[in-house]
Amino acid sequence: MSEKQPGRVLHHMQENRLDHAVVYLEGHGSESVEVDLVALRRKIDRRLMPYMFCCYVLQFLDKVMLNYAAVMGIKMDLKLVGNEFSNTASWFFIAYLIAEVPNVYCLQKFPAAKWLGGNVFLWGVAAAASAGAHDYRSLLVARVFLGIFEATVSPSLMLLSSQYYTRSEQAPRFTFWYMGLGVAQIIGGIISFAFQHVHHVGLEGWRIMFLVLGLITMAVGTLTFFFIPDTPMKASWLSDIEKVALLQHVSKNQTGVWSTTLNLKQIREAVLDIQIWLMTLTTIMISVSSGVVTTYSSTLISGFGFSGPISALLNTPSGIVSIFFTLLVGFGIRNVSHRWAWIVLCTIPGIIGGALLSFLPKSNTAGVLIGIYLVNAIVATLPILYQWTMANCAGHTKRAFVSAIVAGSFSVGNIIGPQTFQQRDAPEYRPAKIAVLATQAAGAFLSVMLFLYYMSQNWRRDRILGPVDDAKVDGTKWAGLTDRENPHFRYVY
Numbered sequence: 001m002s003e004k005q006p007g008r009v010l011h012h013m014q015e016n017r018l019d020h021a022v023v024y025l026e027g028h029g030s031e032s033v034e035v036d037l038v039a040l041r042r043k044i045d046r047r048l049m050p051y052m053f054c055c056y057v058l059q060f061l062d063k064v065m066l067n068y069a070a071v072m073g074i075k076m077d078l079k080l081v082g083n084e085f086s087n088t089a090s091w092f093f094i095a096y097l098i099a100e101v102p103n104v105y106c107l108q109k110f111p112a113a114k115w116l117g118g119n120v121f122l123w124g125v126a127a128a129a130s131a132g133a134h135d136y137r138s139l140l141v142a143r144v145f146l147g148i149f150e151a152t153v154s155p156s157l158m159l160l161s162s163q164y165y166t167r168s169e170q171a172p173r174f175t176f177w178y179m180g181l182g183v184a185q186i187i188g189g190i191i192s193f194a195f196q197h198v199h200h201v202g203l204e205g206w207r208i209m210f211l212v213l214g215l216i217t218m219a220v221g222t223l224t225f226f227f228i229p230d231t232p233m234k235a236s237w238l239s240d241i242e243k244v245a246l247l248q249h250v251s252k253n254q255t256g257v258w259s260t261t262l263n264l265k266q267i268r269e270a271v272l273d274i275q276i277w278l279m280t281l282t283t284i285m286i287s288v289s290s291g292v293v294t295t296y297s298s299t300l301i302s303g304f305g306f307s308g309p310i311s312a313l314l315n316t317p318s319g320i321v322s323i324f325f326t327l328l329v330g331f332g333i334r335n336v337s338h339r340w341a342w343i344v345l346c347t348i349p350g351i352i353g354g355a356l357l358s359f360l361p362k363s364n365t366a367g368v369l370i371g372i373y374l375v376n377a378i379v380a381t382l383p384i385l386y387q388w389t390m391a392n393c394a395g396h397t398k399r400a401f402v403s404a405i406v407a408g409s410f411s412v413g414n415i416i417g418p419q420t421f422q423q424r425d426a427p428e429y430r431p432a433k434i435a436v437l438a439t440q441a442a443g444a445f446l447s448v449m450l451f452l453y454y455m456s457q458n459w460r461r462d463r464i465l466g467p468v469d470d471a472k473v474d475g476t477k478w479a480g481l482t483d484r485e486n487p488h489f490r491y492v493y
Contacts, residue, residue, distance in 0.1 A: 009445060014274030019396070021257040023249050025231040029239050035245035042145050044164050044246075047237055049176055051224045052157055055120055056180035058217045059153045061188055062127040062146060063092065066191035066211060069206040071298045071311045074139075077204055083422065086137045088143050090419055093411040095147030100408040107400040109264050116156035117225025121218050123149035128214025131207040143295055147411075154410065155403035158386050162399070164233055166250055167391040167492055168334060171384075175330020176382035182326060184315050187318030187377070192298075192312035206465045231258045247385050256480055258395040266398040267480055273484070275392060275491075276402055280409045280449045282343075283385050285443035287413020288351060288420075289378045297372055300357075300429070303363050314369065318376040326381035339388050340451035340493055343381045347444040351376035356438030358430060378440055380449075382410065392454070392491045413439075445459075455493040461487065 066074075066089060075085055106115055126145040133139035159174050195209040229235040232246050247257065270276050297318060302311040329342040352376025360367045385406060393402045420432035468488050483489045 010248050017350055018229060018258045019259050020233060028244055035242055040246060042168065042244055048160070048164065049173065051228055052160065052177040052356040053114065053180050054220050055153060055224060056157065056177045057122050057184045057237065058120070058220055059123070059150050060181045060184035062123060062213055062217060063150065064184065064188050065210060066143070067298050068188055068312055069209070071206060071375060072196055072206040074206050077287060078133060078135055078139055080136055085421060086087045088140050090415050091140055092143040092147040093414040094318060095144040096151045096411040097408045097415070098150040099125050099151035100404040103155055104401045107155055107260065107404070108397055109260055111230035112156040112159045113228035113230055114225060115152055116223050116472065118473045119149045119152045120224055123223030124214045124217030124221055127217055128211050131210040133215070144379040145318045151407065154386060154407040158390050159399065159489060160228070162253070162255060164246065167253055168406070170387050172330045174383040174387040179326045180324055182319040182322030185322055186316045189316035190313045196309045196312065204209050204472045215251065228274060255394040255399060256396050259480060261396065263397040263460065264393070266395045269482055269484060270398045270401050274382070275450065275453060276405060278446055278453060279385060279389055280405060282446040283406055285411035285439040285446060286381050287377055287410045288417045288439040289375055290382070290414060290417065294371055300372060301369070307420050321373050321376040322379050325377045327384060329380050329384055333384065337492065339384050340447045343384055343447040344444045347440045349374045350440040351437060354433060354440060359434040359436055360465055376438055381443065393451045393483060394486060394489055397478055398482050451493045452493040458490050461490065
């Protein structure tokens with residue numbers, strides 16, 4: 001592990017000016033200022049959280065609408081056969097995964113807020129274009145473009161959240177915008193139910209649904225582009241004193257705020273970093289279940305003989321489960337920490353749900369429905385992983401790279417999830433249900449391994465270097481060092 005001495009760090013920082021926050025602080029004075037941080041946090045929350053929440057609601061809605069369209073007749077209307085429906089779901093995430101490669105560069109060179117707003121607008125265009133699909137190929141093309149433009153949402157929101165909040169403050173904020181997933185599950189079921197009662201000559205209900213949601217997404221993307229500031233230093237609604245106080249407050253993260261310098265050495269470090277591999281594998285395992293929930297929950301429910309509208313409504317309790325566990329872990333981490341334990345806690349109902357899905361007879365409708373709902377507890381682990389990643393990865397390029405890697409891992413799990421549903425296994429889909437059970441257990445095990453790794457790294461640094469000295473931390477917090485380069489960095493778990 002590369003360690004740098006405080007004197008060398010200060011020289012390195014002055015020479016390269018890696019973080020734009022340093023330039024701002026030098027230009028506006030870095031002396032301590034008295035600001036009510038609670039009031040400042042609330043002000044930032046009011047300005048950022050509504051847009052971030054809406055972006056996450058819409059990214060899930062636009063993605064999951066294919067799930068609801070399945071019970072609205074899209075398979076019959078587009079003459080989808082065999083595994084073509086599963087393939088359209090998987091290719092969305094393949095495109096999502098591929099798009100994470102340029103995302104690393106773009107998030108380093110362009111402000112996350114602008115990159116997010118532009119992509120939200122474009123995925124709205126792609127969602128609306130899905131309404132014009134007339135066969136398998138045209139639907140596939142629309143889904144591929146939707147995946148490309150949605151790929152930036154999680155990395156962008158992760159980076160934005162880490163710019164304005166300390167590591168302990170980030171957890172409830174990640175929770176708030178990620179809670180949009182559960183809200184979208186509830187709204188999605190109601191929207192699908194409503195549009196199944198909309199009849200228009202020559203235009204099916206699912207087409208109108210895609211069109212309306214696409215237009216709403218374009219509007220939110222436009223607002224996001226113009227109203228979320230590029231960085232805290234450019235927030236017109238913060239005074240200079242508030243900006244200085246905020247930057248001093250978040251400096252304790254030792255992860256920096258913003259820099260356009262692309263450091264290939266940090267990418268190499270990330271590729272060789274054990275924590276990134278563990279985080280990636282954990283995300284993949286957990287996201288397999290997420291892929292099943294996203295694409296096939298309505299299909300599983302309709303397999304009990306319910307009509308399309310009723311299947312859509314019966315899917316809404318999934319959102320309530322998602323919201324409950326997302327809130328539980330968000331505020332739990334804020335008060336108790338131990339992110340690894342909260343991941344394990346959420347996998348327990350997920351494993352129980354997977355077992356009910358796998359081993360209860362189909363005649364036990366209530367039991368299997370409960371299983372479908374319980375599996376949704378697993379989605380609350382993803383904001384933990386997102387926040388854990390931002391809290392424990394320092395260095396501007398490394399953070400941008402790792403945020404894209406973790407988001408890409410989410411897409412890998414979502415590629416695997418739908419592919420476990422093979423037409424030959426219908427209507428039981430038992431291999432897919434067992435996959436849900438096994439991958440959640442694996443995710444819990446890997447999170448424990450991650451906890452042990454972080455604990456051992458902190459113990460090692462304390463043994464070699466001694467406890468963290470706040471006076472020395474002042475010389476490294478804006479130096480743009482990675483978590484492995486900075487001897488004063490300690491991991492949270």
